[in-house]
Amino acid sequence: MTNLPQRIFTYVRDTFTMAPSLHPSIDNGIKKGDANFTGGKLYCHCPSNKVEVTLGSNVLHNHACGCSKCWKPKSALFSVVGVIPTDKLSVTANKQKLHITDKSAAIQRNACKECGVHLFGRIEVDHPFKGLDFVHTELSDKSGWQEPQFAAFVSSIIEQGFDPSQIDGVRSRFNSVGLETYDVLSPPLMDAIATHTAAQKNKTSSKL
Ligand SMILES: N[C@@H](CCC(=O)N[C@@H](CS)C(=O)NCC(=O)O)C(=O)O
Numbered sequence: 001m002t003n004l005p006q007r008i009f010t011y012v013r014d015t016f017t018m019a020p021s022l023h024p025s026i027d028n029g030i031k032k033g034d035a036n037f038t039g040g041k042l043y044c045h046c047p048s049n050k051v052e053v054t055l056g057s058n059v060l061h062n063h064a065c066g067c068s069k070c071w072k073p074k075s076a077l078f079s080v081v082g083v084i085p086t087d088k089l090s091v092t093a094n095k096q097k098l099h100i101t102d103k104s105a106a107i108q109r110n111a112c113k114e115c116g117v118h119l120f121g122r123i124e125v126d127h128p129f130k131g132l133d134f135v136h137t138e139l140s141d142k143s144g145w146q147e148p149q150f151a152a153f154v155s156s157i158i159e160q161g162f163d164p165s166q167i168d169g170v171r172s173r174f175n176s177v178g179l180e181t182y183d184v185l186s187p188p189l190m191d192a193i194a195t196h197t198a199a200q201k202n203k204t205s206s207k208l
Pocket residue numbers: 065066067068069070105106107108153156157159
């Protein structure tokens with residue numbers, strides 16, 4: 001978390017330079033979550049017959065993601081996405097409105113066919129994060145969700161048209177609100193992926 005003078009500086013700089021939004025929950029500093037928070041409901045953006053997803057716990061590893069596949073709110077450069085065990089998530093209304101955005105992706109992102117909002121991403125194939133669903137807590141009307149912990153896939157915004165000469169400014173804005181930036185995931189998550197890959201390789205070689 002950053003101190004007040006730094007936040008005022010960031011706010012004034014961003015207001016005068018009309019910097020594009022990183023994400024509404026990050027632009028003006030980060031609000032810390034509640035350690036005792038126990039979950040809530042997510043809703044799509046349809047004006048009626050909203051898809052409703054119920055989460056039975058807080059999320060973990062909440063982070064900003066600049067990749068092209070994660071859902072972002074209008075005008076934001078980044079998504080904010082966290083994970084929750086699959087058995088803590090259920091679709092509690094209007095499930096028939098969901099479709100999978102890209103069936104070939106590891107993360108099967110279930111989005112509302114009408115408003116386009118992604119309600120949850122699930123992994124069905126062998127993968128280090130199988131058993132975890134990906135969700136956007138900004139779709140909830142409650143506060144207390146874990147705050148973003150880091151920014152991932154930052155350079156990926158360039159692939160979507162962001163001016164590469166401005167990318168250092170994006171990294172420094174994340175840093176000014178207390179978030180580290182990475183061009184893949186954070187080191188602990190990359191270590192978890194590599195550990196899984198090593199275990200798979202061992203399994204395969206022991207069968208030979
Ligand atoms: N540079 C690529 C990165 C895509 C990517 O690897 N995204 C990560 C973070 S969400 C991932 O795990 N993707 C798996 C998937 O989408 O199934 C892009 O922007 O599309």
